[in-house]
Amino acid sequence: MPTLQQLRYLVAVADTLHFRRAAERAHVTQPTLSGQLKELEAKLGIQLVERSRARVVLTPTGAEIASRARAVLRDVDDIKALAQQGQHPLGGTIRVGVVQSLGSYLLPLVIPDLHARHPDLKLYVREGLAGDLLARVDDGTLDLLFFPLPITRADLESQRLFREPLLAVMATDHPLAAKTQIDRDILRGETILTLEPGHRLHEQIRQICEDVGADLSLDYEATSLDTIRQMVAMGLGISLLPALYVRSEVRPNTLVTARPLSGPVPFRSIGMVWRKTAARGEAFAELAQILRRILRDTAPEVTVID
Numbered sequence: 001m002p003t004l005q006q007l008r009y010l011v012a013v014a015d016t017l018h019f020r021r022a023a024e025r026a027h028v029t030q031p032t033l034s035g036q037l038k039e040l041e042a043k044l045g046i047q048l049v050e051r052s053r054a055r056v057v058l059t060p061t062g063a064e065i066a067s068r069a070r071a072v073l074r075d076v077d078d079i080k081a082l083a084q085q086g087q088h089p090l091g092g093t094i095r096v097g098v099v100q101s102l103g104s105y106l107l108p109l110v111i112p113d114l115h116a117r118h119p120d121l122k123l124y125v126r127e128g129l130a131g132d133l134l135a136r137v138d139d140g141t142l143d144l145l146f147f148p149l150p151i152t153r154a155d156l157e158s159q160r161l162f163r164e165p166l167l168a169v170m171a172t173d174h175p176l177a178a179k180t181q182i183d184r185d186i187l188r189g190e191t192i193l194t195l196e197p198g199h200r201l202h203e204q205i206r207q208i209c210e211d212v213g214a215d216l217s218l219d220y221e222a223t224s225l226d227t228i229r230q231m232v233a234m235g236l237g238i239s240l241l242p243a244l245y246v247r248s249e250v251r252p253n254t255l256v257t258a259r260p261l262s263g264p265v266p267f268r269s270i271g272m273v274w275r276k277t278a279a280r281g282e283a284f285a286e287l288a289q290i291l292r293r294i295l296r297d298t299a300p301e302v303t304v305i306d
Helices: 004-016 019-026 030-044 060-087 103-117 130-138 200-212 225-233 243-250 281-298
Strands: 049-051 056-058 092-099 121-128 144-149 156-171 191-193 238-242 256-259 267-275
Touching: 004 019, 004 030, 004 056, 004 060, 019 030, 056 060, 092 103, 092 130, 103 121, 103 243, 103 281, 121 130, 130 144, 130 267, 144 156, 144 200, 156 200, 156 225, 156 243, 156 281, 191 200, 191 225, 200 238, 200 267, 225 238, 225 243, 225 256, 238 243, 243 256, 267 281
Parallel strands: 092 121, 092 144, 191 238
Antiparallel strands: 049 056, 144 267, 156 238, 156 256, 156 267
């Protein structure tokens, strides 16, 4: 029978399609990894990996076995987590995914207090696009997400944390900068810059543009909020940016400024998402409560949701 370690090596090769990088990920030497994969192939009596100097490719059967191996390894990790939860519910490592438009502006507000209260808790954080993060929760690579809501999948549990307003951001010499508050109707005909497709924020801004008659820029779609801010500063358009980002990167900046929109104020809902079958589900729900309490003290820009 295959060993769990051999399955981990196979998954590492499937993820990287490169023996050296797979060995580095598995923290073993390349000859060790290669030898274990050959032993696995011998046990199963079938070739799993096509090897050549140019590239590494999984055979169709190898790809299917790697997919099932991910599920096996995820279940093994859940067993370990379940045992750990009984000892220290908020101890050990939690593998967290966070959308790129949120992580750098949310985590600094909660991690100091969280670490002070639970010094044994470690967060491994990965930023990414929504689709990639959801796939990593599915295969067990990540335990939970800080993620825009709602999410309607029946196999996922979610808890709301807060509502985050979106503010209009423009160059300081833009005519709208003279206003203290911006009516939505004034946005009609304005060029709105936003993130490229694949980001949840892109879809939200696109819908707002359709509602108010603004022009969503398709020529200058950005890969980060910082890129949007820089393009706004150069007069390529205005944008609608989340309040935590505005607090961190817009207010200290002399080239751009932010103004609230008159009601109804657009906002995005942020919460935590994890698999319903996750062994540490109760601990994640407890973590959500802790984060709400911290955010009430550290983030007056958002509305915390119980």
